[in-house]
Amino acid sequence: MKNSKEKITREIRIPSNLIREMEDRTINLPSFQEVVKSSLKKDTSVLLNVIMTGGVVLGSSDIHIEPEEERVKLRIRVDGVLQDVISIRRNLFSSLLSRLKLLSEMKLNVSDRPQDGRFSILIPSQKESFSVEIRVSALPSEHGETIVMRLLDPRKLITIEDLGLRSDLYQIFKKEISRPNGMVIVTGPTGSGKTTTLYAFLKYIKNPQVKIITIEDPIEYHIEGISQTEARPDKGYDFANGLKAIVRQDPDAILVGEIRDLETASISLQAALTGHIVFSTLHTNDAAGAIPRLQALGEKAVNIAPALNLIIAQRLVRRVCSRCKEMISIEDSLFEKIDSLMKEVSREIISYSRETEIVSIKGCKECNFTGYRGRVGVYEALVVDEEIEQLILQSPSISDIKKESKKRGLLTLQQDALIKVLEGKTTIEEVERVIGL
Numbered sequence: 001m002k003n004s005k006e007k008i009t010r011e012i013r014i015p016s017n018l019i020r021e022m023e024d025r026t027i028n029l030p031s032f033q034e035v036v037k038s039s040l041k042k043d044t045s046v047l048l049n050v051i052m053t054g055g056v057v058l059g060s061s062d063i064h065i066e067p068e069e070e071r072v073k074l075r076i077r078v079d080g081v082l083q084d085v086i087s088i089r090r091n092l093f094s095s096l097l098s099r100l101k102l103l104s105e106m107k108l109n110v111s112d113r114p115q116d117g118r119f120s121i122l123i124p125s126q127k128e129s130f131s132v133e134i135r136v137s138a139l140p141s142e143h144g145e146t147i148v149m150r151l152l153d154p155r156k157l158i159t160i161e162d163l164g165l166r167s168d169l170y171q172i173f174k175k176e177i178s179r180p181n182g183m184v185i186v187t188g189p190t191g192s193g194k195t196t197t198l199y200a201f202l203k204y205i206k207n208p209q210v211k212i213i214t215i216e217d218p219i220e221y222h223i224e225g226i227s228q229t230e231a232r233p234d235k236g237y238d239f240a241n242g243l244k245a246i247v248r249q250d251p252d253a254i255l256v257g258e259i260r261d262l263e264t265a266s267i268s269l270q271a272a273l274t275g276h277i278v279f280s281t282l283h284t285n286d287a288a289g290a291i292p293r294l295q296a297l298g299e300k301a302v303n304i305a306p307a308l309n310l311i312i313a314q315r316l317v318r319r320v321c322s323r324c325k326e327m328i329s330i331e332d333s334l335f336e337k338i339d340s341l342m343k344e345v346s347r348e349i350i351s352y353s354r355e356t357e358i359v360s361i362k363g364c365k366e367c368n369f370t371g372y373r374g375r376v377g378v379y380e381a382l383v384v385d386e387e388i389e390q391l392i393l394q395s396p397s398i399s400d401i402k403k404e405s406k407k408r409g410l411l412t413l414q415q416d417a418l419i420k421v422l423e424g425k426t427t428i429e430e431v432e433r434v435i436g437l
Contacts, residue, residue, distance in 0.1 A: 013122040014053050022053045029083055029368040032058060036086050044095040052121055055151050056132055067093060067144035079318045079375050104136040114139050130154055157221050160200045164376035172381055177201045182309035183272035187284040193316045193377055194281045195220050198255060201279055202226060205253060214255035215242035239264040247271055256280040262298040272307040287313040287382040288401035291392055305392040308384040313413055317426045317434050318372035324364035327357040338418055350419045359424050376425055378417045382410055
């Protein structure tokens with residue numbers, strides 16, 4: 001009986017007729033708003049199913065339910081940008097909150113401290129059914145508990161070919177992640193696509209001859225053929241302890257979800273020096289900042305230098321909608337600014353002139369009238385060769401690393417983003433919003 005109850009509270013199956021209805025009616029944000037409005041008088045379970053299914057259909061990464069003094073705001077994040085959906089009554093929110101807590105196995109009578117939970121929804125499909133895991137976070141706020149549901153849609157798992165890499169970067173990435181040992185670090189803020197990039201790397205190197213083990217917090221997507229473990233710090237199983245155990249399993253490749261402390265950094269670097277290829281993430285603003293960050297954790301330069309293969313910094317910018325985009329001439333002042341920032345970039349990588357046109361957004365039903373649809377990665381990559389390794393041994397500053405890496409042909413995040421502007425993939429306004437100019 002216990003197992004049956006766990007299954008009910010951990011996974012819900014979305015009715016096939018609801019999926020068909022949502023796919024037919026939910027083509028953009030306004031249509032989603034109408035569907036939610038029409039569901040407000042229905043059963044709480046039905047309303048929640050509509051909200052979650054609509055989020056999946058629209059490709060939302062997370063759903064926010066935020067109580068205010070008189071009403072409760074429902075918002076969804078699409079392509080990295082939050083958008084208002086609807087306001088709901090507070091008494092309806094109480095029912096939704098109870099339903100979510102029950103599904104997520106949170107304590108119903110606790111509202112004065114944060115809680116985390118999870119469940120999954122099974123989406124029936126004519127081609128192949130799939131499960132979307134929902135990570136739920138409840139946080140006490142002034143007017144009640146704020147809820148964020150993160151949607152982990154397995155269809156968003158992509159290959160290295162889909163990352164949006166320049167051809168030169170594509171070759172560098174393939175070479176460095178295929179090495180038998182060393183460390184590859186991906187840096188960037190929360191929500192910049194680091195995990196997606198690392199999973200693409202794992203999918204690329206995965207084959208029956210390679211044993212891959214991960215330790216993550218949490219496991220975001222499940223990949224067939226890879227041993228994935230989840231850190232449980234509350235039970236003494238953190239990244240450092242998990243990594244020690246993983247090394248004893250004789251893996252060829254290891255993914256460490258994030259380097260947060262000296263012990264995790266030390267074990268990761270040691271594993272990279274002893275016959276393993278190690279992938280991990282670090283919170284820094286750019287690729288050069290990863291080295292001082294490791295030193296700030298307490299790691300010695302003599303251990304960092306020989307272990308690192310590649311450091312990647314990345315961001316996500318929105319792609320322009322292909323249906324409604326318009327091409328415009330570049331204003332003189334903007335061209336001068338772009339030309340100044342791109343003067344070090346080889347014309348073999350991007351060729352442009354004063355006559356080159358860039359994209360201007362317009363907006364249509366297909367893109368929720370935003371002018372954008374989907375996102376693409378922007379990258380900079382620091383390859384740790386012999387010269388960079390010797391520089392690291394001198395405990396350099398970030399500016400010193402940047403100077404040397406530019407001499408060696410590194411393109412900055414700004415430059416890679418401007419290449420995508422000149423190629424018509426995104427807009428100058430989007431680059432200014434995400435990266436700055």
